């Protein structure tokens with residue numbers, strides 16, 4: 001019945017629309033409005049506070065890139081933490097690594113977990129892995145309680161800086177992430193769009209350069225149902241064994257379930273930026 005349009009002050013004057021076939025769920029959690037609808041051409045769609053989080057058709061691009069850009073950049077990741085990502089898609093991708101012994105996830109909104117398990121079984125399948133422990137709560141508090149140097153990798157699969165994820169884009173949070181990582185550990189965060197948010201990206205890069213004394217890189221990929229059709233990631237490492245994010249050192253066991261999007265060439269290509277973005281990001 002009609003169209004869903006993603007209208008937001010975060011991307012003024014533009015909106016991406018998807019044709020609705022059927023609304024499947026509408027609810028209000030302690031943190032945000034949650035909606036699921038069956039779209040005409042992108043499968044089921046998860047929407048939080050009017051912002052598209054994932055669709056069945058293109059979620060592979062985002063979940064595979066946000067996971068494999070960091071985890072293919074370090075040999076034998078063992079302990080991984082996911083902040084956000086309550087839909088379970090990142091867990092599904094982290095579970096591909098035989099070297100991983102422990103996967104912690106801290107998601108603030110239990111409704112996102114429950115709705116994903118009910119409507120997106122191929123995404124929430126990530127929770128089935130026995131290495132996964134779900135913590136429902138605030139990622140900032142969770143990280144503050146973590147012993148220093150606990151994790152090889154942290155993946156911050158957040159929504160946008162308006163709403164519950166606001167703190168996940170600020171310097172104190174990056175500091176707590178750096179503290180929770182081992183020397184030469186890596187973090188990958190959702191880092192918005194170079195077409196829409198160069199100012200936000202500039203601030204994030206500046207904060208990351210101050211906090212992460214290893215390497216700091218910005219990568220990006222295409223996700224047709226995110227505004228401007230692209231989304232970026234900050235790839236940072238702490239002081240210690242050098243990490244060259246641009247050349248993957250790990251291979252992935254894709255024998256059980258093929259990768260729909262990620263491969264080693266697109267890994268390297270993800271760090272190639274248009275000049276208007278390089279100017280801001282490399283200069284910082």
Ligand SMILES: NCCCN[C@H]1CC[C@H](NCCCN)CC1
Nearest residue numbers: 053054085158159192193226227
């Ligand atoms: N596991 C999927 C979580 C989705 N993360 C975010 C959802 C909101 C989306 N807005 C894009 C705003 C324009 N950059 C960014 C990714």
